Amino acid sequence: MPVPSLKLIIIFMLDLTNLKDLLDKNRNDYPSFPDEIIISNITNNLPFLANFIPADIHLYQLLDKETLKTVGEAKPIIEESFHRRSYIDYIFPLDENKIFREIVETQNIIIGINGEIINELPCHQTVFPVFNVKKELIAFLEVKRNINEELRIGAKQEVYREIIDSITQIIINKALYETRYLSPFLPGDALLIINDMGLIIYANPLMLSIAKIFNIHPELEGNIFSEIFAPQEVVVKDMNFLYLEQDITLNDVTLNFKAIPLPGYIVIILRDITQLRRKEIEISVKSMIIKEVHHRVKNNLQTIVGLLRLQQRRIQNHEAKNILGESINRINSIALLHQYLSQKDVELLNLKELSSNILLGIIQSMGEPDIKIETEVITTPEVILLPSARANSVALILNELINNAVKHAFIGKLSGKLSIYLNLTHNLLKITIKDNGTGLPADFDPEKHANLGWRIILSLLTDDLMGDYEINSDENGTTINITVPGIT
Numbered sequence: 240m241p242v243p244s245l246k247l248i249i250i251f252m253l254d255l256t257n258l259k260d261l262l263d264k265n266r267n268d269y270p271s272f273p274d275e276i277i278i279s280n281i282t283n284n285l286p287f288l289a290n291f292i293p294a295d296i297h298l299y300q301l302l303d304k305e306t307l308k309t310v311g312e313a314k315p316i317i318e319e320s321f322h323r324r325s326y327i328d329y330i331f332p333l334d335e336n337k338i339f340r341e342i343v344e345t346q347n348i349i350i351g352i353n354g355e356i357i358n359e360l361p362c363h364q365t366v367f368p369v370f371n372v373k374k375e376l377i378a379f380l381e382v383k384r385n386i387n388e389e390l391r392i393g394a395k396q397e398v399y400r401e402i403i404d405s406i407t408q409i410i411i412n413k414a415l416y417e418t419r420y421l422s423p424f425l426p427g428d429a430l431l432i433i434n435d436m437g438l439i440i441y442a443n444p445l446m447l448s449i450a451k452i453f454n455i456h457p458e459l460e461g462n463i464f465s466e467i468f469a470p471q472e473v474v475v476k477d478m479n480f481l482y483l484e485q486d487i488t489l490n491d492v493t494l495n496f497k498a499i500p501l502p503g504y505i506v507i508i509l510r511d512i513t514q515l516r517r518k519e520i521e522i523s524v525k526s527m528i529i530k531e532v533h534h535r536v537k538n539n540l541q542t543i544v545g546l547l548r549l550q551q552r553r554i555q556n557h558e559a560k561n562i563l564g565e566s567i568n569r570i571n572s573i574a575l576l577h578q579y580l581s582q583k584d585v586e587l588l589n590l591k592e593l594s595s596n597i598l599l600g601i602i603q604s605m606g607e608p609d610i611k612i613e614t615e616v617i618t619t620p621e622v623i624l625l626p627s628a629r630a631n632s633v634a635l636i637l638n639e640l641i642n643n644a645v646k647h648a649f650i651g652k653l654s655g656k657l658s659i660y661l662n663l664t665h666n667l668l669k670i671t672i673k674d675n676g677t678g679l680p681a682d683f684d685p686e687k688h689a690n691l692g693w694r695i696i697l698s699l700l701t702d703d704l705m706g707d708y709e710i711n712s713d714e715n716g717t718t719i720n721i722t723v724p725g726i727t
Contacts, residue, residue, distance in 0.1 A: 271372035272415055278378060280414035281369065282311035287421035288410065289313035292403050294384035295321045298369075301377055305333050310378075317426050321357045321383050339379055342368050346376065348404070354386065361386040365404065369411050382407060395432075395441050398504075402432060405501040409481070417480040421499070424508065431507035433464050440504075449511060454490055464507070486512065537577035544570050564604060565642060565692070571600050572638040576631055587624040590668075591616055594637055594659050601641050611654040612645065618661040623668070632699040633670070633723070639692040640672045640719055648676025648717060668723040675716040683712070 272280070278300055285296045298311035309329045314320040333339050338351045352364035363386050369378035384403070389396050410421075429446035433439055442450070442459040450456050456467045472488040476495075483498045495510040544567050551563040575596050576588065595616045602612060625633060641657070649655035660671035685693040700706045706723035 272418075274371050274377050276418070277369070277371055277414045278310060280418055280420065281378070281380065281411060283420035284410045284414075285311050285313035286423040288382070288407060289315045289423075290317060290426075291406070291424040292382065292384050293318045293388060294382045294403075296383075297326060297381045299339070299379045299381065301333075301379075302330070307331055307333055307335075307339065307379070318385060318388065319360060321360055321362060321385075323358070338364075338366050342366060342379060343376060348408075352383070357383075363389070365407075367407055367411055369414075372415055380407065380411060398432065398441060402501065402504060402506060405504070406499060406506060409499070409501060413481045419477070419479045419481060421482060421497070425510070427510065429509040429511075431459070431464070431509065433505045433507060435503055437463050437465055439464055439467075446509065449494075449509070455492075486516075534577070537574050540570050540574035540577065544574070561646075568601055568604060568638055568642055569635065569695075572597055572634045573631065575600075576627060576634055587626060588630040590623040590625050590630070590633070590661055591618045593625075593630065593634055594661065597634060597637050598641055598657070598659065601638070601645055610649050610652060612649065613654070613656045614658070615656075616659045616661070619663060621663070623661055623663045625668075629704065629723075632703045633668075636696050636699055636704075636721065637670070637672075639696050640721075643692055644672060644674045644676065644717070648674040650677060652676065666725055670721040670723075671718060672721075673716065673718045677716075678714050679710070679712040679717055683710075685710070 278298070281298055285298065288294065289296045293315035295315070296311075296313045297309055299307040300310045302308050307330070309326045312325065312327055314322070333343070336351075338349050342349050346368060348368065349366050350364070351366055352362050355362055363384050365382045367380040367382070368376055369380055371377050382403070389399060427445065429449050430441075430443040431439055431446055432441040439459050439462055447459060450459055456462065459467065468487065468489065474486040476484040476486060478484070481499065483500075485496045487494050487496050491513075492511065493513045493516045495512045497508040497510075499506040499508070547563055547567050547570070551560055551567070554560055554563065575593060598614055598616065602614060637659075641659075644657055648657070656675050658671075658673045660669075660673065662669045662671075685697065696708075700708060700721065700723075704723045705725075706721060708722070709720040711718045711720075
């Protein structure tokens with residue numbers, strides 16, 4: 240879909256009559272939607288209609304020439320419904336209601352019930368035909384609204400009826416080529432209706448309250464919208480064939496502004512998002528602070544690693560060198576986490592990236608130069624993301640298992656292969672470390688013969704992650720399976 244320039248969109252904010260251009264737009268150059276998509280597009284808009292009108296809304300699809308099925312419904316949340324139960328998936332013959340037969344014959348909108356009492360509420364019923372791109376009748380949209388609601392509008396009843404019919408018809412027509420939909424109209428939303436000249440002809444009580452509280456203007460009806468709402472800042476959120484959405488800031492107030500162009504009118508829905516915007520700014524600031532903390536922790540850990548490496552070079556004792564090397568790898572694993580978290584917007588880590596970097600770091604620092612070790616990290620097609628708290632424990636476990644394999648599995652060999660398999664299924668994380676080395680001793684039991692590395696693994700796995708492990712080893716190599724439940 241062609242996207243208007245930012246300059247043009249901001250002009251719309253100042254001169255809303257230009258929004259009429261949206262009514263004339265079509266998608267002749269684009270493929271048309273099939274019937275199922277059209278039905279889905281209309282269904283997505285039903286919650287908006289139900290609360291905006293307010294009314295009970297039902298969408299009936301023609302299964303064949305004589306049978307209907309209820310495929311969509313929405314009830315108002317700000318007013319009592321006419322119906323006590325749901326009618327979704329209800330299948331019934333076309334002739335069950337003569338209105339549907341009349342629409343098949345006339346292809347026109349039909350006003351059905353008008354004034355009849357249903358469940359102690361006076362009802363006004365309108366049924367709209369729904370056509371596909373081939374002008375074939377595929378569904379009926381039924382609107383049942385409470386007549387008392389019209390009476391509350393007062394002198395604007397005729398405008399109210401015209402707006403309801405127009406906005407319903409626009410939603411039906413635009414469903415042929417627009418998948419975006421209007422979010423539900425909430426009890427706290429303010430409403431303005433503007434005519435072709437940009438004159439405010441109706442403001443609901445909530446809009447009048449907002450205008451008074453935020454000192455926008457003492458009176459709204461009868462004034463030019465663009466003269467009252469002269470924002471200091473405009474942020475374009477969306478523009479499509481159905482509506483224009485912007486966030487506007489004026490007098491330290493931020494309002495979400497949604498404009499729906501209709502023949503002869505523009506419906507404006509305003510939502511006060513001042514507190515939401517302030518919260519977003521607070522969260523953004525806190526996020527930057529947290530990222531800076533992670534960055535500094537990473538730098539401090541790398542400083543410690545540098546000092547340990549200096550010490551390692553000056554020590555002649557081979558065992559002491561290995562102990563320092565293991566400590567350096569553990570610290571590096573933790574530093575990797577903080578490096579990721581200092582760069583990402585959310586505290587989630589890509590397990591494959593983390594595993595690959597730990598593996599590379601250990602091979603470079605601990606691997607024997609005379610032994611060529613082939614490595615691989617294999618994971619599911621879906622990216623596995625870990626929360627930072629759990630990723631810390633997983634990283635340390637990976638560090639110990641990889642470190643053990645690199646140090647012990649390939650003694651006496653010229654080459655070897657070390658593989659890491661990562662799989663997340665039904666909220667269960669499975670990590671497999673597999674080598675083709677010499678295998679573990681036949682009587683090896685990590686819970687009895689555990690060195691420091693295995694004590695770290697068992698402590699983190701059982702106490703922190705509530706996971707389990709399994710070891711399979713012979714002269715052809717060792718496979719260690721780690722399972723961690725509830726990882727997401």
